Amino acid sequence: MLSDSLGLLDDVQQALERLTPLLAPGGRVVVTYYSFTWEPLLRAGEALGLKSPTPDQNWLSMDDLENLLALADLEVVRRGTDVLVPVPIPVVSDVANRVAAKLPVLKEGSLVSYFVARHRPAVLPVELPRVTVVCPCRNERGNVREAIARTPVMGPATELVFVDGSSTDGTVEEIEAAIRDYRGPLELRLVHQGDGKGKGDAVRKGFARARYEVLMILDADLTVVPEDLPKFYRALVTGKGELINGVRLVYPMEGQAMRFLNLVGNKFFGAALSWLLEQNIKDSLCGTKVLYKRAYEQIAAHRAFFGDFDPFGDFDLLFGAARLNLKIVDLPVRYRARIYGDTKISRFSHGFMLLKMTAFGFKKLKLVM
Numbered sequence: 001m002l003s004d005s006l007g008l009l010d011d012v013q014q015a016l017e018r019l020t021p022l023l024a025p026g027g028r029v030v031v032t033y034y035s036f037t038w039e040p041l042l043r044a045g046e047a048l049g050l051k052s053p054t055p056d057q058n059w060l061s062m063d064d065l066e067n068l069l070a071l072a073d074l075e076v077v078r079r080g081t082d083v084l085v086p087v088p089i090p091v092v093s094d095v096a097n098r099v100a101a102k103l104p105v106l107k108e109g110s111l112v113s114y115f116v117a118r119h120r121p122a123v124l125p126v127e128l129p130r131v132t133v134v135c136p137c138r139n140e141r142g143n144v145r146e147a148i149a150r151t152p153v154m155g156p157a158t159e160l161v162f163v164d165g166s167s168t169d170g171t172v173e174e175i176e177a178a179i180r181d182y183r184g185p186l187e188l189r190l191v192h193q194g195d196g197k198g199k200g201d202a203v204r205k206g207f208a209r210a211r212y213e214v215l216m217i218l219d220a221d222l223t224v225v226p227e228d229l230p231k232f233y234r235a236l237v238t239g240k241g242e243l244i245n246g247v248r249l250v251y252p253m254e255g256q257a258m259r260f261l262n263l264v265g266n267k268f269f270g271a272a273l274s275w276l277l278e279q280n281i282k283d284s285l286c287g288t289k290v291l292y293k294r295a296y297e298q299i300a301a302h303r304a305f306f307g308d309f310d311p312f313g314d315f316d317l318l319f320g321a322a323r324l325n326l327k328i329v330d331l332p333v334r335y336r337a338r339i340y341g342d343t344k345i346s347r348f349s350h351g352f353m354l355l356k357m358t359a360f361g362f363k364k365l366k367l368v369m
Contacts, residue, residue: 004033006033013068066079070329083097129237134217136202137165139171160186216288232331243329246333278322284314
């Protein structure tokens with residue numbers, strides 16, 4: 001039983017995965033957690049001394065919890081809500097908590113959510129696929145060797161392909177030197193983006209040169225750490241989804257990893273995309289996405305339906321996958337502060353561009369018959 005504890009864990013998925021070997025045959029995992037719609041009231045209660053203070057917690061909705069359980073090979077067999085009125089009020093509390101907290105609509109205001117789940121072992125393919133990690137970079141010289149040192153080998157073979165977008169800080173020379181010096185198990189390559197512009201173009205050029213069956217995107221700023229890539233690999237090869245989408249909005253972030261306006265914008269676009277694509281997408285703009293090469297080739301073959309509208313590449317993959325009815329699965333990651341270089345994102349101009357792309361997606365996905 002995990003009672004209101006998942007919000008305090010550094011890695012919820014890993015903790016759940018470590019629980020499954022402890023279950024007896026037929027055993028169950030019971031998870032309870034509080035609704036974040038209550039966060040302002042709970043904080044007010046702390047300020048007034050009516051509730052014990054708690055540290056910042058992971059932002060976990062019921063959908064997030066169910067998704068994390070599935071990623072950890074735990075199948076939900078029952079879910080529900082409880083406690084609509086957490087203070088004792090004669091008659092009112094009993095009726096609200098025993099009856100109203102279970103009713104449609106009213107249950108959405110409940111304080112507590114709960115799940116009961118069973119272990120459902122993952123099935124691995126007979127032959128594990130090889131991996132191409134594409135790392136688009138522009139002026140990221142200080143992150144090159146870190147990316148190489150920290151990218152793990154996944155499956156029988158893993159190649160790390162740097163796609164340089166006309167860097168001016170010596171990134172290309174650093175990549176070439178690192179390739180000459182390297183004696184490890186990764187296969188390293190450099191691709192020049194040439195006249196192309198934007199991360200989306202860099203990713204497409206990297207994918208076009210990929211040798212192996214699984215395609216991964218690793219941003220060169222390393223704000224999503226390479227050590228998390230095996231989680232994406234496992235989620236894909238065990239059939240959890242066909243496009244594994246990184247999510248930075250569950251765990252608390254380091255320092256200035258994402259400024260407030262960026263955070264608000266990401267939450268807005270996540271909600272808009274969830275409605276638009278009719279799948280749960282909590283973070284549409286996380287750079288780390290993983291899919292099979294054959295699925296990407298399907299998306300690329302149908303790209304003309306949307307056109308070349310996305311300089312970032314995130315919407316291109318999400319829109320394309322949704323139109324082909326591929327299953328998109330969110331995978332929460334911790335978002336780290338950048339160590340070297342400057343962000344390439346402009347909050348306002350790029351935010352406006354993303355808004356236009358969302359409107360474009362609405363037109364193409366909802367209005368075109």
